[in-house]
Amino acid sequence: MGDIAATTGNAAAGRAAGSARGKPRDWKRTVFIALCVLPALGFLAVFMYYPIEETFRISLMHSSGLGGETWAGFDNYVRLFANPEFLAGLLHVFSWAFWSILIQLPLAFLIAFSLTFYVNKTTGPLRVVYYLANILPSAITAMLGKFVFSPNNGILSSIATKLHWTWLSNIDFFGDPKIAFWTVFIVATWTYTGFPIIYLMARIEQIPTEIREAAELDGAVGWRYAWHIVLPLVIYPMQILAVLCTVGSLKLFDLPYMLTTGGPGNATVTLGITLYRQGFINWQYGKAAAIGVVIFLLSLAFTIAQFSWQKREGDSR
Amino acid sequence: MSTTTASRGSGKLPRIRHGIPEVFVTIFLVMLALLIILPLFLPWMFVFKTQLEYAYHPWAIPLKLHFENFTEAWTAVQIGQGLINTLIVCIGAIACSVPASALAGYVFARYRSRATEILFYAVLIGYFVPVQMVLIPLYKMNLKIGLADSLIGLILPMAAFNIPFWTLIYRSFFQSLPGELADAARIDGAGHSGTFFLIMLPLASPATVLSCLLIFIGAWSDYLLSLIMLNNQNLFTMQLRVAQFLNAYGTDRMPRYAAAAIISAAPTVILYILGHRWIIRGTLAGALKE
């Protein structure tokens, strides 16, 4: 059972297989690695590394983005940390990542496991449904979110008014700074949970039937099977999803921007929104680049931390 | 033959009713599914209404069906041209992203060394870049290499955005495959590329199916990158056509905008629903069997 989930054992085997065969083999191996990595690196080299380098360079400049750059040193960064919008964005990004890992991932596991374990006439077609919300472009998702939560014409407030549910019709989903974040988060959960579900489903279905049969003989059935057998097997995919959640939160832009423009006040502002507003609306391209660098470095730091933790875990197993 | 694999989960095994009964789980799943589906039906409540009917009673049952919103949106979206462009972008993005990601992900999963680890991060950092940040340098880059204002000039950067993510996903899929299979193949005399193409890639077909599907959907929905990279109207994708309805005041005619949105989203939704049977089959076929 361990071998299917083992993350480093196989790789170690691959390494051993490669190196044990002497020099000519080694040369072939290197060529193969190079050929495999080349296309991916080629794309990135042309279309990513130059923009990344530009971002780092401009973050040290005063620039409106229209040319005419002057050296700023770390001035843009220093000012960022005195900018309440940026600080609010930073805070929201972390709480967003925290809550998506805490809510979206367990929910996704629950749904993915149920859909793969309880296969019957109803759950079969349901598999189609769960990714449906993720297919739509975010402009449409935002539009649907407004139809649901708008105070005047939204379906919730319309129903609440009709039924005289004042507790519901009194909630200002977008305008109350304490609630707006959660409104946006609900809309995001509605659409973004599709990917973890479909990904975990694919991973759970990779589990060989023998494991399930063996587990049943041992008496691990139903939710005990989910908890003791399946969850440990998908813990590595879950970690990858956690990385994706974190980096996704750091970059988060279009959905909250289209729903609330980051408001009211700074209640739903994210780093992505601050970046866009600084770069494209305020013409502070240097500051926007500094935010881009912050997003980049934080993503890198979290990913490295996550992967090295996972590697240690893998080695100790 | 594939139908038998598709029903494998229920067919071979006796159903176990320990813990929470299956009925309750099914009801729970149905309710969650309704939560997902119901908002998708909201626009249908008013796309057949006039503007005034929408303003007064957005959620009432339409008394009379007005199809003008659809006919006007249809003309404006120019679905013919837009659809072809969108399809080219989608297929191009898949063709550029999937093979590159699969190859790189395989190497990063199965040939781990200090060097490949560094290369892995060199690829992965592409995922940390917020797209709004690099629009100006990307566009300048395209101008420099003569790809500005062409579909290929959109497809290639789009692939560069997709590759890091899918390399990570492929890597995780390849890591979870048992190493013995690859070793056995190698002992049988298959070379590095033979092992990959004949043994490992077919085993990772869930990842391939997933990536093709999601890259397709992502390319279909893309707005910002397409907006910046394409200047010629004849190259505009459907999302760009739909966005033309938006003005500073939100949208002046919500029912018509909703109709345009439905027209632009319908093909992917239909394709996804039709393709889903095939997707599940592909996913299951890729699962390990003896």
Place this chain on the structure above:
Amino acid sequence: MKKRMFVVLVALACCLMAALPVFSQSKVKLTVWGRDIADDGADHAYVKALITGFQAKNPDIQLEYIPLGDPGLADKTKIAMASNSGPDIFQSWGGSVMGGYADAGRLLDLTSDLKSVPGSAAAQGAMSWKGKIYGVAPFFAIAGIFVNEGIFKANGLSVPTSVAEMEKVSDALLAKGIQPFACGEKDKWPALAMYMYLTNRFGGDAFGLAQGRKLRFDDASFVNAAQKYQDWIKKGYFGTKPLGEGYGDAQQLMATGKAAMHVTGSWMCAQYSNKAFTDQTIGFYAFPALAGGKGKITDIMGMTDIGFAATKLAADKKAAVVKFMKYAMSTEACAAEPGRICSVPGVKAPSHLTDMAAGVFATAKNVQFWWDQDLPPAVTSPLNDAIQTFFLADTNVKASLTSFESLMEENVGPAKK
């Protein structure tokens, strides 16, 4: 099998890419980036008339008009300007954004060609920067109050002629369960229209002074206006959820008679007089004066409604560009517009509502350009952010304005008396 699929996909992609259309360029080609789609909608009638009319009159010029929608046009123009590429002509609202492009040397100076084109001074001023004319503004919008006259009549109210009356009218409306004002402040910019007027009515040209850095933005007139604004918000003049509603929602409130007044730009004339959009009777009035305040009822806030500017890329086809600009300002093209206030003399107001708005504009002795088009881009969205915070009950408006002032100091310079 998977491999075969890859091969097929790659082959297909290659075929499609090879088939990319190639465009020939024989005659002079003008590329115009605009916001609205040139279709049959009443609100797009001018753009359609401009494009089709110009093309019919100038068969030697190939006109490519590309509508980009709202954030699309602004974003794409910014990137095009940054990389010194893009269209020959683009739809522009003039002011500081256009000024920024002009300062970066991206725009084509059309002063000698356009200075004699007949049009209102305000419109020409909007499309000028540092004494040079870069484009035309065939339509110019002013801010004022849209009043639902039906509701006013039914409740025996008359259109307020002073700020005090405005409060009385609003209280009376509130008592009847009608929201006095529609606003749509979720979108952050709509509240500015009323704030500009309140500030002006309190302190006259306080904004002009503050912009010229002779006054701080947390000076008494700004603070008093903000305080008044916040009092009104707290009283419920803008409804119970002003921050939850977008500008589109505000239009709906007005269109369905749920709100009685809307302080915004005259660009809404077309819709508010369109029977397909609203079944209410709506009128347009100037924002009233404040007893004891410095501002006058003839101080009007205005901005470009539809305007065009040209880029340096069109330098070698300047003649065609000037032809286009002149046609944009022609009575022939402007006559198609169903609602906006035309800045070209001799164009008849298309509706009673537009006539009312044009009448208000005609009384203007002093036209102040809309603040967020007049201040440098670095501080315009922070200004709208600051105004949005007035809507939060626990905001200290003075503190909000002080923090905006410090941003002004950073970007423009400190205020000196």
